[in-house]
Amino acid sequence: MNKLALYCRIGFEKEVAAEINDKAAERGVFGFARVQENSGLVIFECYQAGEADLLAREIPFNQLIFARQMIVVSDLLQDLNPEDRISPIIEKYRQIAPHFSPLKQSTEIWVETADTNEAKALSAFCRKFTVPLRQALKKEGWLKFKEIKRSGITLHCVFTANNACYVGYSYNNNHSAHFMGIPRLKFPADAPSRSTLKLEEAILTFIPKEDESKRLNENMLGVDLGACPGGWTYQLVRRGLFVYAVDHGKMAASLHDTGRIEHCPEDGFKFQPPKRKQIDWLVCDMVEQPSRIAHLISKWLLNGWCRESIFNLKLPMKKRYQEVRQCLQQLAEELTAQGLIFRLQAKHLYHDREEITVHIQLKNGQAKNGQPKTAV
16 A cells, blocks of 8 residues: 545645655655546555555644645555445455554544545445445454544545545544544534634634633634624634724624624734734735735734734635745744744645635744844
8 A cells, every 4th residue: 555645625636746745755755646637636656665654654644735634545446346345445454454553443434535526426325335334344353442542543435436446544643533634614604704614614723622712712812804794703703802803894793793893994914903902813814915915924923913823825826836835934934033933834724715724823922032023
């Protein structure tokens, strides 16, 4: 099993291929990516046996921007008999069992397909097929654990057609914990816009659940640049923050009714936080060149105007991966040059479209001399 299967949003297969090539090369692993446009799936084939497993363990999944899931898989099983699709799948797992002890710690089987309009027709089949396959795997002595163990693995069957699938596994401590790599979020009926789901998913992705109430609560202040009509402000307010909502456009009346916002009809690029107010959170979903947004966020952090930020970078139609790398590198270099210690994460979230979402948390909040540096 010398291949990785990586899910992504349709149309971003080339970005996934470029990213996995870079991450693999950094670890001395080389191979090639099989890219089919708008398939929502990339297969990266390593030249040496065992290297796909190495990558699945050593590439931190949370450092992959464009991949929704990372799975070690076998060659594609094709022409499966409709009368017995299970036996070839079980046989494939039997072949690796003597050489792969973690199989004994398998916790679940996910029968999946890529997230495309065409593949959605397979979803009903996958759901129906899961139950008999799970029973067969348990008879073989796998899937023994009733609870998901971080030290275990999840088994996957990735169907590309109802008679063809990849068989594999992912590590529970280094994968997406969501089926198909997609968090299932419900749109709040009282939210001003569907963009609210982008920030909700970002918070769930970047902030450990046990830390959320410490880092987002009623004792904190937030700023939302380009806030109208209030989809992102809504997520901060519902967590108790008081928010300065910056936009020339109108905010939803329901947000004003909370008493937890102050509408600032200003240009997001010119706005500065009120004096003697320490802003805990800066969020931004403005439609602007990604390099300009990156510089804006850098200015806020270098000036000591905020401690933590989530923002979106709208991507160009071409060279999207290169643009992302350049913006993140620019941001990291500017903060590092001023002595700031920070955590930087980025992800192409399910609710994103032609954009990625970035999270930065300052670890020390100030430059080395104890005073915030001035940015222009």
